[in-house]
Amino acid sequence: MITLGLLEKNTFLEAVNKKSGANVLECYQCGKCVSTCPVSGYMDFPPREIMQMIKLGLKEEAYMANSMWFCLTCSACSGRCPREIDIPAVMEAIRHLAIEENYRSENKKVKDIRKFHDIFLDMVKRYGRNYELRMMAEFNIRTRNLFKDMHLAPKALLKGKIPIGHESTKRGQAIRKMYKLADKLEKEKK
Amino acid sequence: MNKLTYFPGCSAHSTSEEYDHTLKLVMRTLDVQMEEIPDWNCCGATSAHVMTENLALALPMRNLVLAERLENKTMAIACASCYSRMKSTKKHLDENPELARKINSTVIDEGEYKGTIDVKSMLQYCYEEIGLETIKSKVVKSLSGLKVACYYGCLLTRPKDVTHFDSPEYPMSMDRLMEALGAKAMDFDYKTECCGASFSISNTEVVESLSGKILEVAKESGAHLIVVACPLCQSNLDMRQPDIERHTGKKFDLPVMYFTQLMALAFGYPEVELKFPKHIVPVEAALKHIGEVIPEPEKVKRTKKAVEAESEVE
Numbered sequence A: 001m002i003t004l005g006l007l008e009k010n011t012f013l014e015a016v017n018k019k020s021g022a023n024v025l026e027c028y029q030c031g032k033c034v035s036t037c038p039v040s041g042y043m044d045f046p047p048r049e050i051m052q053m054i055k056l057g058l059k060e061e062a063y064m065a066n067s068m069w070f071c072l073t074c075s076a077c078s079g080r081c082p083r084e085i086d087i088p089a090v091m092e093a094i095r096h097l098a099i100e101e102n103y104r105s106e107n108k109k110v111k112d113i114r115k116f117h118d119i120f121l122d123m124v125k126r127y128g129r130n131y132e133l134r135m136m137a138e139f140n141i142r143t144r145n146l147f148k149d150m151h152l153a154p155k156a157l158l159k160g161k162i163p164i165g166h167e168s169t170k171r172g173q174a175i176r177k178m179y180k181l182a183d184k185l186e187k188e189k190k
Numbered sequence B: 001m002n003k004l005t006y007f008p009g010c011s012a013h014s015t016s017e018e019y020d021h022t023l024k025l026v027m028r029t030l031d032v033q034m035e036e037i038p039d040w041n042c043c044g045a046t047s048a049h050v051m052t053e054n055l056a057l058a059l060p061m062r063n064l065v066l067a068e069r070l071e072n073k074t075m076a077i078a079c080a081s082c083y084s085r086m087k088s089t090k091k092h093l094d095e096n097p098e099l100a101r102k103i104n105s106t107v108i109d110e111g112e113y114k115g116t117i118d119v120k121s122m123l124q125y126c127y128e129e130i131g132l133e134t135i136k137s138k139v140v141k142s143l144s145g146l147k148v149a150c151y152y153g154c155l156l157t158r159p160k161d162v163t164h165f166d167s168p169e170y171p172m173s174m175d176r177l178m179e180a181l182g183a184k185a186m187d188f189d190y191k192t193e194c195c196g197a198s199f200s201i202s203n204t205e206v207v208e209s210l211s212g213k214i215l216e217v218a219k220e221s222g223a224h225l226i227v228v229a230c231p232l233c234q235s236n237l238d239m240r241q242p243d244i245e246r247h248t249g250k251k252f253d254l255p256v257m258y259f260t261q262l263m264a265l266a267f268g269y270p271e272v273e274l275k276f277p278k279h280i281v282p283v284e285a286a287l288k289h290i291g292e293v294i295p296e297p298e299k300v301k302r303t304k305k306a307v308e309a310e311s312e313v314e
Helices: A010-020 A032-036 A046-056 A059-064 A076-080 A088-100 A108-127 A133-141 A153-158 A172-189 B017-029 B047-051 B055-068 B080-095 B095-109 B122-130 B134-136 B171-181 B202-218 B232-240 B241-248 B259-267 B303-314
Strands: B004-005 B030-034 B074-077 B117-119 B147-152 B225-228 B256-258
Touching: A010 A046, A010 A088, A032 A076, A046 A059, A046 B117, A059 A088, A059 B074, A076 A172, A076 B095, A108 A133, A108 A172, A108 B047, A108 B134, A172 B055, A172 B095, A172 B256, B004 B055, B017 B030, B017 B134, B017 B256, B017 B259, B047 B055, B055 B080, B055 B095, B074 B080, B074 B122, B080 B095, B080 B117, B080 B232, B122 B171, B122 B259, B134 B171, B147 B171, B147 B241, B171 B259, B202 B225, B202 B241, B225 B232, B225 B259, B256 B259
Parallel strands: B004 B030, B004 B074, B074 B117, B147 B225, B225 B256
Antiparallel strands: none
């Protein structure tokens, strides 16, 4: 389905370009990003196809793809892109736009990845710092997969690899205030 | 004595305590006084920038503001992810004063952002500001005989316009550092491939596949162990290694050590200080190679005819 007629304005392209600071129109579809990307094999649409979707204004298709959730921001693609397009920034822009516009993929992997990030940010909000053991446990509870990685735990604990205790920042209030104000800025954008 | 602002990151205070500890030993020998940023917070890597725009800048900014208060010229960061977040935030803020003012308003109680501090990774600090000659002069126990594969991961050198350090494709700074300690750095094509980083918990199969390839190529290079400069790389390659071995049916037996552990070893610190028991893949067997003589690659004997033919062409 091509939604872009000649007289229609590609607002999706404009929004992505503005947010990412890149110019997606410069992409000439060589596919170097696809062969470079370590996770392109896991994506519904590899980076090259996502770029073309943006050019064609296929907003919903891009939002519902798992591609931007699999992007690791390793910047291997942008380093080799002959048009020097900041592809990770483009992926990030689509992700942020999809979140802002309340698009939610039902793909299990995407849901897991989002859940992990939510837990992570929640933990930093509460303690100011992050704590792997607790994060693992919470992730397992919230994805209803209690025994994931449990075989690693005894060895890791025994070896003192993962400490039992948990550190937090002293001025927790400053962190919570930052969260609140950043959230306010996020809402002002809309 | 040089003074340095130090940002450890959450991992250095939990899963990678051995990195933090050996780093402090090494800096003591190198006569650098490290000042940890008081009451630092998590930089948000990698979840904050995945989910939000403003919080992704605000979390590192608070650390930058607190770091500036210490009034040292440079801040060095132990973890590659934290380094990447901090440095790209700084770039964004410095290029866009209006954005800086806006984000600063969320952490204004901590102070005003000035943009005066220089942000470096710990590897970069050792390589650029301390220098190989100084490091070499402190070596009391050469690591000769030890073959290492230096793994940089994605974020120490990429993206280039953020890090401005070494090559994004085939960096050599850690290799040179290891050679200064006497070890032999092997040719290793996967030195900047991604290990799967933050997918360690949420998408383990990706990490096992990506880290598995890195382990495989490192093994092929002939290295006795892998050297890293990032806690996340270390835990993906070390803690997940037995699982990767089980799923692929290949045997790697490659210990994954921090470059500071090997520096501390070469600087003469006793093994008990290097916290080897924390490694999942035991390191002792690999370190037994220290002191071995690595034979020079044999020169291929060439026939008289071949040599003559070549000189004729010239």
